[in-house]
Each structure stands twice: as C-alpha cells, then as structure tokens.
Amino acid sequence: MxxxxxxxxxxxxxxxxxxxxxxxxAVEETELIEALGRIVAEDIAAADHLPPFNRSTVDGYAVLSRDTFSAGEGAPVMLDIIGEVFMGQSADYTIVSGQAVIVPTGGMLPAGADGVVMLEHAEQSDQETLLVAKPIAPGENMVAKGEDIKPGTVFVAAGTRLTAAEIGALAACGIARVKVRRxxxxxxxxxxxxxxxxxxxxxxxxxxxxxxxxxxxxxxxxxxxxxxxxxxxxxxxxxxxxxxxxxxxxxxxxxxxxxxxxxxxxxxxxxxxxxxxxxxxxxxxxxxxxxxxxxxxxxxxxxxxxxxxxxxxxxxxxxxxxxxxxxxGSGSCKAGWRIPARLTRNCASAPGRDDFLRVKLIWQAGEYRAEPVLGKSGLISVMTQADGVVHVPADSSGLYAGDVVLVEVMREA
Missing domain, CATH: 3.40.980.10 (MoaB/Mog-like domain)
Structure with a gap:
C-alpha cells in the first residue's frame, strides 16, 4: 500500500x-446513583404503572367533571364536601354526583373522581359546602394511573446515554441498578x-x-x-x-x-x-x-x-x-448536537476535500449567527474562541455569507 x-x-x-x-x-451492573453518563446495555421496561394511582396536579377539589359543566362566576355549582385526602395516604372515598373531596398537589384521587377543581376557582361557604365558579373538562388537573408509563413499556432503550432525566425515570420505576456498557x-x-x-x-x-x-x-x-x-x-x-x-x-x-x-x-x-x-x-x-x-x-x-x-x-x-x-454500543455514527445558524462571511473551499470550519455562535436578531474563527491549525486561540464546527462537504466549492448552515456544537454557546 x-x-x-x-x-x-x-x-x-x-x-x-x-x-x-x-x-x-462488555456489560456490567452499576448503582443508579453512579449511572449518569453511562450507556444502557439493554432495553429497560416498566414493571408497574407510573403513576401508580390517579393523582392531582394542583391543590383543589376532586369532583365528577360533569357536575361542573354549568358552573360560572354568576351561577356557581354547589357540591357537598365529604372529606379530605392527605399526602402519602390512600383516598378511602368513593364520590358520586354532587360530591367533592379536598386533595393536595400529588395527592391520590378518590374513586369516581375524573378531574380536580383548582382552589382559586372554588370557594367553601362552610366546612361542608363547595361553590365551583369554573367548569373543568374530564381529566383536567390530574394524571391518570399509568398515564406516564404503562407496565411493559420500554422507556429507556439500549444504547441510551443516561442523563438526569432517565435517572429520574428509572428511580420513579423503582430500578436501583442498571446494566450498562463498561x-x-x-x-x-x-x-x-x-x-x-x-x-x-x-x-x-x-x-x-x-x-x-x-x-x-x-x-x-x-x-x-x-x-x-x-x-x-x-x-x-x-x-x-x-x-x-x-x-x-x-x-x-x-x-x-x-x-x-x-x-x-x-x-x-x-x-x-x-x-x-x-x-x-x-x-x-x-x-x-x-x-x-x-x-x-x-x-x-x-x-x-x-x-x-x-x-x-x-x-x-x-x-x-x-x-x-x-x-x-450507542450507534455507529451519531452526530453531535447540531443547530442552524446563518454564516456571517464567505468561506472558500477546495472541491474534493471536506473542510471543517470552526465558528463562534452569536445570538442576533432572533437567530444564531455563525462567525468563522480564522486561524491556522496550530493556534490555541482557534480552539478557545470557537463554539462549534461547520462541515463543508467535498462536493462544495465553499459557503456564502447568509447561508444557513448546521453547526455541530462543541460546547454551550
């Protein structure tokens, strides 16, 4: 050769x-707390519903949504308050039409409830009477059992590099150890x-x-x-x-x-x-x-x-x-994080050669501008000033000022 x-x-x-x-x-198993940045070796599926029960997303009152359809500021709907659910406790109620239960954010909804009226849209005239001034739709201000993740659903795929988001999802599903690539x-x-x-x-x-x-x-x-x-x-x-x-x-x-x-x-x-x-x-x-x-x-x-x-x-x-x-094991040729930006000047390139142009990203007039960082390959300042790289393909004779290019980001701009 x-x-x-x-x-x-x-x-x-x-x-x-x-x-x-x-x-x-090879594959090894690691504690979840040590798994940040590691690459998952196999698909991970949920064993249970997430959330495991119907839960409120606001402080308010669990109701049957249809009871509120006619509610308005001038003609509030009157409901009977039959109890209160506390955080971390089971909702030992079953509500029927005309009833409401006080619930906190994240609290379990009682059986029968299909929505939550926010505190600011209702008023208690006494300990047992609720006046609802605004209607809600079915499912409003609540998350249903399994709405996030259902049993058997693969929620972290093999080859995923674990970020804080996946770590949180794994914790929510009770997964304390993860198989990752060495x-x-x-x-x-x-x-x-x-x-x-x-x-x-x-x-x-x-x-x-x-x-x-x-x-x-x-x-x-x-x-x-x-x-x-x-x-x-x-x-x-x-x-x-x-x-x-x-x-x-x-x-x-x-x-x-x-x-x-x-x-x-x-x-x-x-x-x-x-x-x-x-x-x-x-x-x-x-x-x-x-x-x-x-x-x-x-x-x-x-x-x-x-x-x-x-x-x-x-x-x-x-x-x-x-x-x-x-x-x-995370893919054969995955690109980095790329964002569009408008080139600020002409950049010549020799056909038949791939050029990699280092650029500085500048936010201007509602878009990113890519400003070429010119300098020879031995200059340290070229590295420290650049935020990313623009690939000029071999079949191109160059780029022009105003062209929208994809910048492979090397660091946060």
Whole structure:
C-alpha cells in the first residue's frame, strides 16, 4: 500500500466501519446513583404503572367533571364536601354526583373522581359546602394511573446515554441498578522531540503537551476510561514500545503527532510492524487533519492524529468520536448536537476535500449567527474562541455569507 494517499472522509468512515464490530465493550451492573453518563446495555421496561394511582396536579377539589359543566362566576355549582385526602395516604372515598373531596398537589384521587377543581376557582361557604365558579373538562388537573408509563413499556432503550432525566425515570420505576456498557478503555500517546510536559518551562523550539490533555478531556466526557502514556520522543524503538504497551492495555489508541511523512514520523511503520501490515489508510482529503492514520493492532483500532492541536481535536470530534459511540454500543455514527445558524462571511473551499470550519455562535436578531474563527491549525486561540464546527462537504466549492448552515456544537454557546 502506498501511504499518505489521501482518501475521502466518506471512504474512510466506510473502511473504519467495515473492519470493526458494532460494539466491543462488555456489560456490567452499576448503582443508579453512579449511572449518569453511562450507556444502557439493554432495553429497560416498566414493571408497574407510573403513576401508580390517579393523582392531582394542583391543590383543589376532586369532583365528577360533569357536575361542573354549568358552573360560572354568576351561577356557581354547589357540591357537598365529604372529606379530605392527605399526602402519602390512600383516598378511602368513593364520590358520586354532587360530591367533592379536598386533595393536595400529588395527592391520590378518590374513586369516581375524573378531574380536580383548582382552589382559586372554588370557594367553601362552610366546612361542608363547595361553590365551583369554573367548569373543568374530564381529566383536567390530574394524571391518570399509568398515564406516564404503562407496565411493559420500554422507556429507556439500549444504547441510551443516561442523563438526569432517565435517572429520574428509572428511580420513579423503582430500578436501583442498571446494566450498562463498561467504559471504553483508551490510551493516548503524545510524540515529538519538541514536546515537553505542561509543568516544564519550554526552551527555544519546545512546546508544551496540549493534545494528550484535550484528547483525554474529550474522551472522558464521552464516558471513556482514559490512560495517558506520556510523551514519546521521535525515536522508532521508543514509539514501538509505547504503542505496543498502549494497544495491549486498551480498546482504542490515539497517537498525537508523528503522522506526517517526515524522516522522524514513525507511526505508520510502527503500526505496520505491530499490526502485521494493518494500516487501513494514511491521509484524509480533509482540512484540518490531512495526515491522519488509521490501523489495527490485534483488532485494537489505532489512530495517528496530526500534531497541531486544532487538527487533532477536529479529527477526534469528526472521525474518532463516531467510532467511540459505535464501540460503546450507542450507534455507529451519531452526530453531535447540531443547530442552524446563518454564516456571517464567505468561506472558500477546495472541491474534493471536506473542510471543517470552526465558528463562534452569536445570538442576533432572533437567530444564531455563525462567525468563522480564522486561524491556522496550530493556534490555541482557534480552539478557545470557537463554539462549534461547520462541515463543508467535498462536493462544495465553499459557503456564502447568509447561508444557513448546521453547526455541530462543541460546547454551550
């Protein structure tokens, strides 16, 4: 295979999907309180009705709705109050036409009631008499038994990444433990004679390690278990040992730097040796991120990412993260959160190459505006100023000011 032969992003994604399974992470059970952000391993169905009884959504009076149909401010309907329901207690009443029961918000409705009159729409003339001044419809101001979730209903599907909302639904259904996918283990290696640790004071020609921290942060946010293997110099033997160790201990490996075609860029040769000619591609027709490598070492996917921070983050977001979702069992290529925005300036692009344009989102005149953050792929300010990425497809010659584009949000604007 001739390396650094740029292929399209679409072809690269097809090659990745063809050589890797849908999911490689095993299943484990975790406590509900520890399940936030984890990926559900199987469909979860409700065992009981939710809510388990007819309940009021307001403070008021449980009634038969038809008794209120003729009610009005000038001619209120008179009903007999036969009792009161207290929070957390059973409603030991059965009401018939002409009767009402006092109920609190969340309280159980007595048998026979099919609606609740709000406090402000009624008045007690004495302890036993209620004057209703406004009609209600059947089912108004109440939630029926099982209206939220019925027994047997799958309310959390396999592959769902659990948020606070799902955690609450699981708690409501009495589910204290959840089967989830184990965290994907990822090893990250930084390379380069010029790269030094963040606590070092760089000398002339040196730069601090950025990529292992940004990549680790992105993958940790995606619920991966990340191990940083430090900085490896541009030495074949050292890189061979580092990548071999990382591939033996993880389910995915990212190597930052060493992906170009210079005399000291050894990543391709290392993957070839360890993976027995398993470099799948070297070179993507994208900007930024052209010198990207993908290969396999004993079925462990290994990416060689560009050394420039913006390029490394872009390829991680657009190429690596969909694979991470696939391996975690949450889909083969799920897009991030995307919102429409109007581009503020013309942006040229070379046909035949996918461009990823970083933009800043600005809320203006009732819509989002996408303002391109221009700068080279090694500039840190490009990362910190941008809120998201716009994908300019390979068949486009560019975008124009005023075009509505989809912005894949990297962080909250």
């Amino acid at each position: 001739e390396f650094f032969d740029c292929i399209s992003l679409a072809k690269a994604q097809t090659l990745i999907n063809n050589v890797l399974p849908e999911c490689t992470t 965290r994907l283990t990822v090893g990250i290696i930084s390379t380069g004679d010029e790269v030094v640790d963040v606590i070092a004071v760089p000398e002339n020609g040196q730069v601090r390690d950025i990529n292992s921290y940004t990549l680790a942060a992105m993958l940790t946010a995606a619920d991966c278990q990340v191990t940083r293997y430090g900085i490896t110099k541009d030495n074949y033997a050292d890189l061979l040992a580092a990548i071999g160790k990382a591939a033996g201990e993880n389910q995915l490996v990212l190597v930052s730097g060493g992906s170009s075609v210079g005399a000291r860029d050894h990543t391709v040769q290392v993957i070839e040796e360890l993976g027995r000619n398993k470099v799948i591609f070297h070179g993507l027709a994208v900007r930024p991120g052209k010198p990207t490598i993908f290969g396999l070492i004993d079925h462990v996917p290994v990416f060689g990412l560009p050394g420039h921070p913006v390029a490394a983050m872009t390829i991680c977001q657009m190429v690596v993260m969909p694979l991470v979702s696939r391996l975690q």
